[in-house]
Amino acid sequence: MVLFPHQGKQMLMEGKVQQITEKQCAYPTDEKRRIICAIGNETNQASCEGDSGSAIFAPYGDEYQFFALGVTSVGPADCTPQHPDTYTDIYPYRSWIKSVANKLPKSVSETEAENKKKKPRNDGGGKGRRNKKKN
Numbered sequence: 019m020v021l022f023p024h025q026g027k028q029m030l031m032e033g034k035v036q037q038i039t040e041k042q043c044a045y046p047t048d049e050k051r052r053i054i055c056a057i058g059n060e061t062n063q064a065s066c067e068g069d070s071g072s073a074i075f076a077p078y079g080d081e082y083q084f085f086a087l088g089v090t091s092v093g094p095a096d097c098t099p100q101h102p103d104t105y106t107d108i109y110p111y112r113s114w115i116k117s118v119a120n121k122l123p124k125s126v127s128e129t130e131a132e133n134k135k136k137k138p139r140n141d142g143g144g145k146g147r148r149n150k151k152k153n
Contacts, residue, residue: 033063035074035103044101052107054088058099065093065103074105 035056043055056074058064065072070091075084088105108115 033058033065034061035063036060038102042102043104052110053091054105054107055102056105057102062099064097064099064101065090066097069093074103 035058038055038057040053040055043053054074070089070093072090073086074088074090076087077083078085086108088107091104091106093103094101
């Protein structure tokens with residue numbers, strides 16, 4: 019989401035939008051293609067160029083947990099919140115998403131990465147006995 023449209027910043031940003039009904043949505047919908055419409059009137063935020071494919075999230079559990087509802091599809095050409103953003107609803111694709119995600123390498127937590135850095139290397143280097151070449 020873009021806070022200040024047309025400034026050309028290459029920066030990851032977030033915005034707060036409110037879901038609206040498909041009737042309130044300015045874009046025609048197809049029953050086969052489920053969409054989510056949202057608008058950032060209260061926060062003066064909207065999607066903009068380069069945001070396509072980014073996710074819209076909803077809170078889940080505590081303040082640090084979210085789940086993805088959809089991916090950015092169509093937004094206002096002028097990057098302003100006067101028109102809604104549309105997101106492709108990913109719920110119908112969840113089985114496919116899970117099957118692809120399960121094939122990805124597992125992520126490493128920060129703690130695991132720090133522990134790997136602290137472990138001594140056993141690469142045979144350093145001081146110690148050296149094998150002398152026999153004549």
